[in-house]
Amino acid sequence: MEEIIKRAYLESLDGRRFGDKKEEVEKIREKILSAKKIVVATNNQKKFNIIKDIISKICNATITMIDIDTRFADLTRVPALNKGLMALDTETADLVIARGRLGVPGSGSMLVILDGKGRILTASLSPSSIVHRENIEDRIKKEIIEALSRIGINLEKY
Amino acid sequence: MEEIIKRAYLESLDGRRFGDKKEEVEKIREKILSAKKIVVATNNQKKFNIIKDIISKICNATITMIDIDTRFADLTRVPALNKGLMALDTETADLVIARGRLGVPGSGSMLVILDGKGRILTASLSPSSIVHRENIEDRIKKEIIEALSRIGINLEKY
Amino acid sequence: MEEIIKRAYLESLDGRRFGDKKEEVEKIREKILSAKKIVVATNNQKKFNIIKDIISKICNATITMIDIDTRFADLTRVPALNKGLMALDTETADLVIARGRLGVPGSGSMLVILDGKGRILTASLSPSSIVHRENIEDRIKKEIIEALSRIGINLEKY
Amino acid sequence: MEEIIKRAYLESLDGRRFGDKKEEVEKIREKILSAKKIVVATNNQKKFNIIKDIISKICNATITMIDIDTRFADLTRVPALNKGLMALDTETADLVIARGRLGVPGSGSMLVILDGKGRILTASLSPSSIVHRENIEDRIKKEIIEALSRIGINLEKY
Numbered sequence: 001m002e003e004i005i006k007r008a009y010l011e012s013l014d015g016r017r018f019g020d021k022k023e024e025v026e027k028i029r030e031k032i033l034s035a036k037k038i039v040v041a042t043n044n045q046k047k048f049n050i051i052k053d054i055i056s057k058i059c060n061a062t063i064t065m066i067d068i069d070t071r072f073a074d075l076t077r078v079p080a081l082n083k084g085l086m087a088l089d090t091e092t093a094d095l096v097i098a099r100g101r102l103g104v105p106g107s108g109s110m111l112v113i114l115d116g117k118g119r120i121l122t123a124s125l126s127p128s129s130i131v132h133r134e135n136i137e138d139r140i141k142k143e144i145i146e147a148l149s150r151i152g153i154n155l156e157k158y
Numbered sequence: 159m160e161e162i163i164k165r166a167y168l169e170s171l172d173g174r175r176f177g178d179k180k181e182e183v184e185k186i187r188e189k190i191l192s193a194k195k196i197v198v199a200t201n202n203q204k205k206f207n208i209i210k211d212i213i214s215k216i217c218n219a220t221i222t223m224i225d226i227d228t229r230f231a232d233l234t235r236v237p238a239l240n241k242g243l244m245a246l247d248t249e250t251a252d253l254v255i256a257r258g259r260l261g262v263p264g265s266g267s268m269l270v271i272l273d274g275k276g277r278i279l280t281a282s283l284s285p286s287s288i289v290h291r292e293n294i295e296d297r298i299k300k301e302i303i304e305a306l307s308r309i310g311i312n313l314e315k316y
Numbered sequence: 317m318e319e320i321i322k323r324a325y326l327e328s329l330d331g332r333r334f335g336d337k338k339e340e341v342e343k344i345r346e347k348i349l350s351a352k353k354i355v356v357a358t359n360n361q362k363k364f365n366i367i368k369d370i371i372s373k374i375c376n377a378t379i380t381m382i383d384i385d386t387r388f389a390d391l392t393r394v395p396a397l398n399k400g401l402m403a404l405d406t407e408t409a410d411l412v413i414a415r416g417r418l419g420v421p422g423s424g425s426m427l428v429i430l431d432g433k434g435r436i437l438t439a440s441l442s443p444s445s446i447v448h449r450e451n452i453e454d455r456i457k458k459e460i461i462e463a464l465s466r467i468g469i470n471l472e473k474y
Numbered sequence: 475m476e477e478i479i480k481r482a483y484l485e486s487l488d489g490r491r492f493g494d495k496k497e498e499v500e501k502i503r504e505k506i507l508s509a510k511k512i513v514v515a516t517n518n519q520k521k522f523n524i525i526k527d528i529i530s531k532i533c534n535a536t537i538t539m540i541d542i543d544t545r546f547a548d549l550t551r552v553p554a555l556n557k558g559l560m561a562l563d564t565e566t567a568d569l570v571i572a573r574g575r576l577g578v579p580g581s582g583s584m585l586v587i588l589d590g591k592g593r594i595l596t597a598s599l600s601p602s603s604i605v606h607r608e609n610i611e612d613r614i615k616k617e618i619i620e621a622l623s624r625i626g627i628n629l630e631k632y
Binding site: 001004005008009012013015017019020021022023024025026027028071072074075077078081101102103104105106107108110115118119120121122123124125126127128129130131149150151152 | 167171230307
């Protein structure tokens with residue numbers, strides 16, 4: 001991963017970067033599919049189960065939820081990301097999956113997948129429940145499927 | 159905005175927060191619709207025009223693009239957000255709209271709308287162009303429409 | 317401020333930036349000295365009083381402390397900075413002064429002064445109390461004096 | 475480290491946290507002293523040599539400098555920290571040492587030591603050169619010595 005990132009950084013510095021490259025998306029996929037230890041940054045058993053069920057189809061990994069209260073991440077600027085960092089900093093994991101508010105109260109939610117250094121691999125967004133009026137379990141399911149599909153991991157294949 | 163955020167923070171602290179509230183989403187909408195000065199964090203005239211065309215339908219605002227090279231935001235962890243902060247810190251604006259990479263190279267893109275203090279109001283995501291293989295102009299159009307619709311601003315009404 | 321930052325950014329882009337400039341430090345001083353509303357991100361009356369006493373000597377400003385519990389910032393990566401952002405996002409202020417942990421538990425503390433957009437104007441650090449074994453009030457006093465002196469505001473003159 | 479952080483987070487959540495603890499500072503020291511691969515986030519050979527000379531006295535580690543241009547970190551909100559993250563994301567290392575601007579132009583500089591996950595272990599600050607008017611090599615030397623001493627690593631002992 002480090003080498004691929006360095007190559008991309010050098011391209012940006014030289015002004016010869018024209019969007020994501022095939023090998024970069026492949027590397028992200030590989031990182032996710034080969035994860036051995038995944039932590040889900042939630043205290044909610046139901047939400048955890050939904051995410052675990054889907055992720056177990058594509059990864060042969062130990063998947064656990066964290067045991068510290070994540071709701072205080074809501075007092076930060078990017079709650080979803082800070083939930084993920086809380087998990088990263090208190091656990092050893094190859095991958096962290098976090099779901100929380102995107103930004104200010106009212107801004108809806110984000111599901112985000114981080115690697116073991118806290119780098120964002122992929123994510124997906126949902127509108128405020130006020131706006132979508134959908135069942136939360138269905139929403140999370142869609143979010144995880146979408147986060148994976150935008151980097152080319154299609155669940156139907158698994 | 160500050161009062162609404164404080165109320166939400168106190169709810170989280172007390173353990174009586176259950177998702178976004180109607181007045182919060184309304185406040186975000188109001189902030190966007192009443193903006194008088196909007197800066198778009200891009201150096202690309204084409205991308206700027208697409209965003210400007212759509213935003214002018216809903217806001218009676220001066221909309222400008224920034225004149226510093228934003229590509230170096232690509233060397234940060236959340237390029238889209240850092241592009242927005244670059245614009246925020248070098249311009250006076252009620253609203254900043256930025257589009258850039260979501261996370262690591264290969265992670266696709268994010269369009270994000272920030273207020274005058276740099277807080278995230280809404281956003282939308284696209285897969286890597288490698289994955290979506292769509293025209294960039296169409297993509298950006300979809301992104302801005304989606305970012306607005308997830309907080310209840312539907313362009314058809316305008 | 318925005319213009320000065322833009323100028324500095326353009327210098328960095330062009331590779332002709334050689335350290336801070338006199339007018340930049342002056343602008344920071346001016347921002348601090350002309351503040352009309354300052355919020356201190358602490359819930360501790362004693363710590364607040366120390367900071368208020370010193371700041372009132374140099375600013376003709378309303379100085380208040382925040383009424384939301386800031387200790388949860390300790391679950392983030394840069395607690396001092398996140399305390400400041402909590403204050404910024406729930407109050408209207410020209411200046412925010414925050415004091416909290418620098419980084420991981422054990423990393424000592426930081427006092428940081430932010431402007432109304434959340435940009436860092438100055439700061440100062442203290443070792444862990446384990447290491448310095450000093451009275452906390454004396455420490456905070458030293459920190460605020462040092463944070464100001466590093467941008468050329470010397471309290472003896474006031 | 476993860477366990478120590480979790481313990482500290484739980485203390486904060488329960489309202490029974492009263493400052494840094496001895497074992498936490500010890501853990502930071504241990505992390506630094508046992509590092510095997512250290513990256514210095516600078517392109518300047520002179521600055522690198524100063525840092526390397528001092529660090530080699532306390533660590534039995536491979537110490538290298540990065541080969542991507544770090545000056546663009548100056549277009550971010552906390553340049554020193556973002557330089558460190560650039561090094562972290564493009565190299566494999568136990569420790570990253572970065573030096574750069576603290577905040578806005580004019581805010582002086584910060585030297586910061588990050589662990590392999592990007593967490594802040596310690597740091598030190600210098601005023602703007604405009605204010606201190608000291609030799610840059612002497613300054614960096616002082617900074618690295620101070621960053622280490624605030625977590626109880628005193629160079630005289632080595």
